[in-house]
Amino acid sequence: MIFSCIPCTIVICILSDFAFVESKYKPRTADKDLSDLPHTFEGEHSSAFDHDAFLGRDEAKRFDDLTPEESKQKLGEIVDKIDLNSDGQITSEEMAAWISKVSKKMLLDDVDRAWKDLELSDGDKLSWEKHMDELFGEDGDLEDEDDDTKKTISERDKRRWATADVDGDGKLSKEEYLAFLHPEHEPKMRQVVIRETMEEVDKNNDSFVDLDEYIKDLWSPNSPSEEEPE
Numbered sequence: 001m002i003f004s005c006i007p008c009t010i011v012i013c014i015l016s017d018f019a020f021v022e023s024k025y026k027p028r029t030a031d032k033d034l035s036d037l038p039h040t041f042e043g044e045h046s047s048a049f050d051h052d053a054f055l056g057r058d059e060a061k062r063f064d065d066l067t068p069e070e071s072k073q074k075l076g077e078i079v080d081k082i083d084l085n086s087d088g089q090i091t092s093e094e095m096a097a098w099i100s101k102v103s104k105k106m107l108l109d110d111v112d113r114a115w116k117d118l119e120l121s122d123g124d125k126l127s128w129e130k131h132m133d134e135l136f137g138e139d140g141d142l143e144d145e146d147d148d149t150k151k152t153i154s155e156r157d158k159r160r161w162a163t164a165d166v167d168g169d170g171k172l173s174k175e176e177y178l179a180f181l182h183p184e185h186e187p188k189m190r191q192v193v194i195r196e197t198m199e200e201v202d203k204n205n206d207s208f209v210d211l212d213e214y215i216k217d218l219w220s221p222n223s224p225s226e227e228e229p230e
Contacts (some may be wrong), residue, residue, distance in 0.1 A: 056102045058109070107185060111178045125171035128161060156196060163192050 055063060055078070063071055082090055082098045118126060118134065135142045135157075136150055145153075157180075164180040165172060166188075172180055183189030183196075201209050201217045209217075 054099070054102070056106055104185075107178065107182050111174065111181060114181065115174055115177070120174075122174055125169075125173050126177055127171050128158075131157070131161075131172075156199075159195070160189070160192055163189055 054060075063074065066074060079090065080086075082094050084094050084097070115122075118130070120126060132154070134140055135153065136145075137143065142150065142153065160180050160183055161172065164176045164183070164186075166176055167173075179186040179189055183192050198207070198209070201213050203213055203216075204210075
């Protein structure tokens with residue numbers, strides 16, 4: 001089976017709807033793409049980004065080792081899974097469902113890796129103190145940040161933590177940690193996402209996002225001479 005009539009614009013629009021957070025240290029919660037690769041390269045759309053988003057990072061890496069014939073066969077098997085009604089065509093709804101499934105698996109894999117890095121087993125819980133030590137303690141990821149940055153991140157994480165901590169015991173289970181790391185995918189975390197986004201975009205702190213703030217959030221120059229795109 002092969003793809004039938006899937007406009008590139010549909011796929012790109014679907015991919016753009018499934019962004020998620022880059023790491024637990026990034027201020028914004030909606031900036032992470034479905035791939036670690038750039039969405040564009042030298043001004044052109046990156047097919048490698050779409051491969052990661054469509055297949056998942058790990059599966060995309062495995063595809064790199066396949067022959068063209070093996071890749072074609074494997075892709076056919078994946079398309080059969082996407083084609084839920086087995087009519088030989090992939091609709092935008094079927095593609096959206098597949099990308100959602102892939103992104104969910106990537107989120108779970110991300111949490112699994114983080115949990116192992118924290119040296120926790122599935123039944124363990126993460127304490128706030130351990131989380132802070134991982135960030136700001138000796139050899140912590142943000143040990144060298146200035147005090148203002150540490151304060152901002154600590155306050156933001158405290159809000160996330162309190163909302164993700166469903167049972168209110170002050171610690172996060174692995175499932176709760178998923179909501180903490182990726183709040184944009186959890187309905188109960190919606191207000192946290194909104195607040196974090198406003199704090200990042202609303203530079204003049206007037207509780208509104210004006211046109212200039214909106215544009216600057218969408219695009220920032222890589223160099224002083226780079227012109228704003230039309």
